[in-house]
Amino acid sequence: MRSGALKSDWLPAFEAAPRHQFVPDTIWPGRAGANRQDDRVTLEGQPDLWWKAVYRDAPITTQWDHGEYTGPKTGRTPTSSNSMPTMVFTMLDALNIREGQEVLEIGTGTGWNAALLSQRLGADHVVSVEVDPRTAEDARNRLTLGGLHPLVHVGNGAEGYAERAPYDRLIATCSVGSVPAAWREQTVSGGIIVTPWGPTYGGEAVARLTVAEDGSASGSFVGSSAFMRMSVQRKELPPTRSFLDGHEWPAAGVRSETTLSPDDVGEWVHMFAIGVQVPDLFCRVDWGENGAYRLWLMDTGVTSWATADYAKGHTEYPVVQSGPRRLWDELETAWHWWDQRGRPGFARFGLTVDNDGEHVWLDSPDQPVPLRRRAV
Known part of the structure; x- marks a missing residue:
């Protein structure tokens, strides 16, 4: 209490x-x-x-x-x-x-x-x-x-x-x-x-x-919140290798740099604000040494990928993007939309559900969150 x-x-x-x-x-x-x-x-x-x-x-x-798993450690999926x-x-x-x-x-x-x-x-x-x-x-x-x-x-x-x-x-x-x-x-x-x-x-x-x-x-x-997904809605997301067509990273990816730290887009509310704008986006992390890591962005349609490399103490971060979409650019646009509106927390967001689908809004239903890419 x-x-x-x-x-x-x-x-x-x-x-x-x-x-x-x-x-x-x-x-x-x-x-x-x-x-x-x-x-x-x-x-x-x-x-x-x-x-x-x-x-x-x-x-x-x-x-x-x-x-299926009852051992002393942890299984694959709770x-x-x-x-x-x-x-x-x-x-x-x-x-x-x-x-x-x-x-x-x-x-x-x-x-x-x-x-x-x-x-x-x-x-x-x-x-x-x-x-x-x-x-x-x-x-x-x-x-x-x-x-x-x-x-x-x-x-x-x-x-x-x-x-x-x-x-x-x-x-x-x-x-x-x-x-x-x-x-x-x-x-x-x-x-x-x-x-x-x-x-x-x-x-x-x-x-x-x-x-x-x-x-x-x-x-x-x-x-x-952080609950287990309802079993019939759990997604088997495609493996990273399916995006590279047998090539090693960076393959034919286009290189650039960003001042937006990958560490500034990884909190729960960041991910929510990005995810509701880019519904077919998902991510993975490859960990390196001393806290460094590579953030992978991929789309569920297996058309495009991007990476952003984080290292402590840096102010610019290498980016590689490949495919018809520029997924890091889409993420940055979504993050800046959230930032420009005062970095709203979960309580300012809302949801309307009807026969046409799900519609996320900010502050009121007449202010829909923009869709950067509609999920297929």
Whole structure:
């Protein structure tokens, strides 16, 4: 409660459904504010570390690679987690729940969020959709031990759960790059959708959208987030070598220099502001010595690439660009647009979703963020 995320109206639910009851015995503790996980910790083997992780304000990874990796280190891709408590209660607060309302949760995970909603509204008013059958079964078992029996459905979260629609509120515990149409269709007019949303390039924030009578949904972002992507929207981005046609860097790339440091475009809000303007852009980093690195920019259509080299203490940075597009130039233009508007944080951005797609705006829906390149 000291952070302000856990409000008094959610305190009874928190006390009735403490986090430790919804954390498995084997975990990979995370770190607040970073997409990094520590090595495996087990309740049986390291009880002190387990309890410390559970009651630290940080996310906990509970599954890697859809359960295929269970080793002592970390797997390739985290596929289930228990979110950090401040994020959980910030998002629940954004739902603005009222007694008697029906809620659809996308992403059951360990079941903690569903438990909190069930304690607040009653389990009969809560439906939770989980794509992974084993994760869903484990969550049901934890919920049952707590005396709670919300409907936990195994299925594709992008499809929602039409059998119990319409819903007054919808909350997603996974991120999306495109809000599924089914979510809007299954939410009542005036209902609220709370979901993490972010572009391909990176950066992510929680959108709080109100559904209108015409079926569109619009609202502001309420703060930074870093959730796992919904499984059906995870992208397999092309490898770097596919851009070089068998040649070594710099191939036939055009050389130039920039005064914009690659280090000044890598924070979460930078990536968000760039990514919403250049939707088909993605990046990778090749690390060198003494903090030096090469930032790679590529497009999802595999037509163009660029690199910018960073070294500490420098004020100019070598750039190479190749292909019909000049991706570093596009990034610089997007960054300068953000800089010239006072370097807005996430709270000044908003999102409108309708049958024509996603429209990001700044300060109000009549001020759309410019698209430097439309995603294909």
